Amino acid sequence: MTTSSTTAASPAIAVDGIRFSYGDTPAVDDVSFSVAPGEILGFLGPNGAGKSTTIKMLTGQLSPESGSIEMLGMAMPEQREQIQERLGVCFEEKNLYLSMTGRENLAFFAKLFEVRDFDPEPMMERVGLATRLDDRVSEYSKGMRQRLMMARALVNQPDILLLDEPTDGLDPVSAIAIRTLIQQEADRGAAVLLTTHDMHEADTLSNQVAFINQGSILTIDSPENLKLEHGTRSVRIRTRRGDGVDEQVIPLDETGSGDRIRDAVSDEDLMTIHTEEATLEDIFVEYAGRGLA
Amino acid sequence: MSASNVGTIIRKDFTEFARNRFFVFITLMVLVAWVAVFWFLPSSVDETVRIGITQTDLGGVLPAADGAEVAGLSLTSFPTEGELQAAVESGDDGIVAGIAFPPDFLTSLAGGTTPTVTLFVPAGLPAEQLAMVEGLIGEAAFGLAGVAPPVDPITEAVVLGTDRVGAQTSLQDQMRPLLLIMVLMVETFALSALIAVEIQERTVVAVLATPVRVVDFLAAKSIFGVGLAFTEVALLALLIGAFAVNAPAIIVILLLGAILVTGFGMIAGSYGRDFIGTLMVAMLFMIPLMIPAFGALFPGSSPVWITILPTYGMVEAVIGVTIDGDSWSQIAPALLMLAAWGLAAFAAGALILKRRVATL
Numbered sequence: 136m137t138t139s140s141t142t143a144a145s146p147a148i149a150v151d152g153i154r155f156s157y158g159d160t161p162a163v164d165d166v167s168f169s170v171a172p173g174e175i176l177g178f179l180g181p182n183g184a185g186k187s188t189t190i191k192m193l194t195g196q197l198s199p200e201s202g203s204i205e206m207l208g209m210a211m212p213e214q215r216e217q218i219q220e221r222l223g224v225c226f227e228e229k230n231l232y233l234s235m236t237g238r239e240n241l242a243f244f245a246k247l248f249e250v251r252d253f254d255p256e257p258m259m260e261r262v263g264l265a266t267r268l269d270d271r272v273s274e275y276s277k278g279m280r281q282r283l284m285m286a287r288a289l290v291n292q293p294d295i296l297l298l299d300e301p302t303d304g305l306d307p308v309s310a311i312a313i314r315t316l317i318q319q320e321a322d323r324g325a326a327v328l329l330t331t332h333d334m335h336e337a338d339t340l341s342n343q344v345a346f347i348n349q350g351s352i353l354t355i356d357s358p359e360n361l362k363l364e365h366g367t368r369s370v371r372i373r374t375r376r377g378d379g380v381d382e383q384v385i386p387l388d389e390t391g392s393g394d395r396i397r398d399a400v401s402d403e404d405l406m407t408i409h410t411e412e413a414t415l416e417d418i419f420v421e422y423a424g425r426g427l428a
Numbered sequence: 429m430s431a432s433n434v435g436t437i438i439r440k441d442f443t444e445f446a447r448n449r450f451f452v453f454i455t456l457m458v459l460v461a462w463v464a465v466f467w468f469l470p471s472s473v474d475e476t477v478r479i480g481i482t483q484t485d486l487g488g489v490l491p492a493a494d495g496a497e498v499a500g501l502s503l504t505s506f507p508t509e510g511e512l513q514a515a516v517e518s519g520d521d522g523i524v525a526g527i528a529f530p531p532d533f534l535t536s537l538a539g540g541t542t543p544t545v546t547l548f549v550p551a552g553l554p555a556e557q558l559a560m561v562e563g564l565i566g567e568a569a570f571g572l573a574g575v576a577p578p579v580d581p582i583t584e585a586v587v588l589g590t591d592r593v594g595a596q597t598s599l600q601d602q603m604r605p606l607l608l609i610m611v612l613m614v615e616t617f618a619l620s621a622l623i624a625v626e627i628q629e630r631t632v633v634a635v636l637a638t639p640v641r642v643v644d645f646l647a648a649k650s651i652f653g654v655g656l657a658f659t660e661v662a663l664l665a666l667l668i669g670a671f672a673v674n675a676p677a678i679i680v681i682l683l684l685g686a687i688l689v690t691g692f693g694m695i696a697g698s699y700g701r702d703f704i705g706t707l708m709v710a711m712l713f714m715i716p717l718m719i720p721a722f723g724a725l726f727p728g729s730s731p732v733w734i735t736i737l738p739t740y741g742m743v744e745a746v747i748g749v750t751i752d753g754d755s756w757s758q759i760a761p762a763l764l765m766l767a768a769w770g771l772a773a774f775a776a777g778a779l780i781l782k783r784r785v786a787t788l
Binding site: 194216219226228231232233235239244247248249 | 440443448634636637638641788
C-alpha cells in the first residue's frame with residue numbers, strides 16, 4: 136500500500152464541479168463537496184438523483200466530463216490504482232460470487248488488494264457471519280449478503296468508504312448492524328460517503344448531509360443546522376379537559392413560550408408532552424419541492 | 429498488467445467452473461461420450477463390392493469369377509439364374525447384386541441384335557453401386573463389340589483434404605475433426621456463460637473497484653478460456669489417438685483452435701443476458717463453426733463457401749496431419765488461415781468484452 140499523502144487538515148475526498156451525462160441527459164451537474172477523515176457525509180436524494188453516478192465517478196468506473204476529483208491527495212481517475220488500494224466500496228447491487236463461500240469471497244478480494252496474511256474470521260465475526268464462514272453465498276439471506284458486502288468493503292482497511300444504499304431493503308437487525316459498522320469505521324478515521332434515501336439513517340449517522348436532486352446538490356450542512364435553519368422546534372402538549380383532550384403546540388422560538396410550557400407541565404391534567412422538530416425529509420421537500428420516494 | 433491479479437482471477441474462475449455442476453457434467457460427459465463414440469466407429473473401410481453372375485459363353489471377357497477381386501470388385505459365379513436371384517435376395521455372402529447374362533449374349537452381339545441382361549438388385553441398393561453394376565455390363569459389351577462407352581459428365585466439388593477416391597478413410601478418421609471441434613464448442617459455451625454471469629451479477633464492477641486493471645481482467649479470462657478449451661481438447665485428442673502422427677503439429681492446431689473459440693466465447697459472453705440468452709448467442713457462433721467438421725464426414729459434398737469459415741483451417745490441418753501424414757510445410761496454409769481467424773476472433777472478443785465492462 137502507498138502511504139497517505141494527505142495532511143490532517145486536508146479532506147480525504149474533494150470533489151469540485153463534476154459533471155456527467157448519459158447521452159444528452161445530465162446525470163450529475165456541477166457537484167462539489169468534501170469529506171474529511173473520520174467524517175460521514177450522507178448523500179440524500181430520490182432514485183435517479185445522481186447518487187450512484189457520483190459514486191461511479193469516485194470509484195473510477197466513470198470519468199467526469201468536467202470538474203475534478205481528489206481523493207487522499209491524489210487525482211481520480213489519473214491515479215486510480217493508487218487510490219483504489221485505499222478505497223472500500225459497498226455497491227448497491229449484491230455483486231458477490233454466489234458459488235463461493237463467504238471466506239473465499241473475502242480472501243479473493245483481500246488477495247486483489249494484496250493484503251498479506253489476511254484472516255477472514257475476525258472480519259466475518261465483526262459482521263456477525265462467523266458461523267456462516269464456509270457456507271456458499273448462494274445460501275445467505277439478503278441481510279447476510281449485505282453484511283458480507285460490508286465486510287468485503289473493509290478487507291483492505293480503507294481510508295475512504297463509499298457506501299451505496301448499504302441498508303436498502305434490510306430488516307431492522309441487519310440495518311442496525313450495518314450502521315454500527317459504518318460508525319466504527321468513521322471512528323477509526325475513514326472518510327465515509329453514504330448514499331441513502333433513508334432520512335433517519337442519514338440523520339443518526341451523518342456529520343453532514345448533502346441533498347441531491349436531478350443531478351445537482353441543493354445544500355450541504357450538518358443535520359442539526361439544517362433542522363435549526365429550516366424547521367420549527369415546538370412542544371406538543373395534551374391535557375385532559377372533562378371528557379375530551381386538549382392539545383396545544385407551543386413553538387419554542389416564540390416569546391413567552393417558556394412560561395406557557397411551565398404552566399402546561401404544572402397542570403395536574405397533563406397527559407403527554409413531546410418535543411417536535413423538522414425532519415430531514417421535511418427540509419428535503421422544502422428544498423426539492425418533492426419527497427424522496 | 430499484474431501477474432498476481434491475473435493468477436488470482438484465474439484461480440477464482442476455476443473455482444466457479446468446478447462448482448458449476450452443469451459445466452462439470454457436460455465437460456465430463458462430452459469427453460466420455462465422444463471417446464466412446466470414436467472407438468465404437470469402424471477403424472477400417474471394406475470397399476469391395478461383391479456381385480454374383482451367371483456367366484455363359486463369356487470366356488475371358490470378364491475377370492475369372494469364383495472369388496476373384498479386381499479393383500474393389502469381387503465376382504462370384506452361380507450356375508443358374510435362380511440360384512443367383514436367391515443369393516441376392518438373402519444377401520448371404522455379401523452379394524449386393526446379380527447379373528444374369530442370357531445364354532445367347534455373345535451370339536446376339538455378334539449378330540447385331542441387342543441382348544437382354546437381367547439385373548438382380550435389392551431394394552435400397554446405393555445408386556453408386558447400381559451404376560457400378562451397370563458399368564460392368566457396359567464394360568462387357570465394350571469388350572465384345574469394341575464400342576466406346578459414353579463419357580461421364582464432369583462434376584465439380586470441394587473435397588476436404590485429399591480426394592480419397594481409391595483410398596477411402598475410415599469413419600473414425602472422418603469423425604476426429606468433428607469430435608475435437610465439438611469439444612471446443614462446449615468449452616466456448618462454458619466460458620461465455622462464466623463471463624455472462626460475471627457481467628449480469630456485476631461482480632466485475634467489484635473486481636475493477638480494486639487495484640485490478642481491465643487488462644488484468646481480460647488477460648485472466650483469456651488465459652482461463654484458452655487453458656480450459658485446450659486442456660479438454662488435448663485430452664480428447666490423446667484419447668482418440670490424434671497425437672499418433674506429428675504430435676507437435678496437433679498441439680499447435682489445437683492451441684490455435686482454443687484461441688479461436690475463446691475469442692468467440694468472449695463475444696457471446698459479452699452479449700448474453702441470462703443462461704438461455706447466452707446459449708442462443710453462443711449457438712450463433714457454434715453452428716457455423718461446426719460446418720467444416722461435418723463437411724469432413726462427407727468428402728466431396730461440401731460447397732465452396734465453407735472454406736471461408738474460421739474452423740476450416742483447423743479441419744484441413746487435422747485431416748492433413750492425422751490422415752494424410754502431411755508435413756509442417758503442407759499444413760502451413762491451413763495453419764496460417766486458422767491463426768489469422770484465431771487472432772481476429774480473439775482481438776474482437778477482447779475488444780467487445782472490454783467495451784461491455786466499461787459500460788456497466
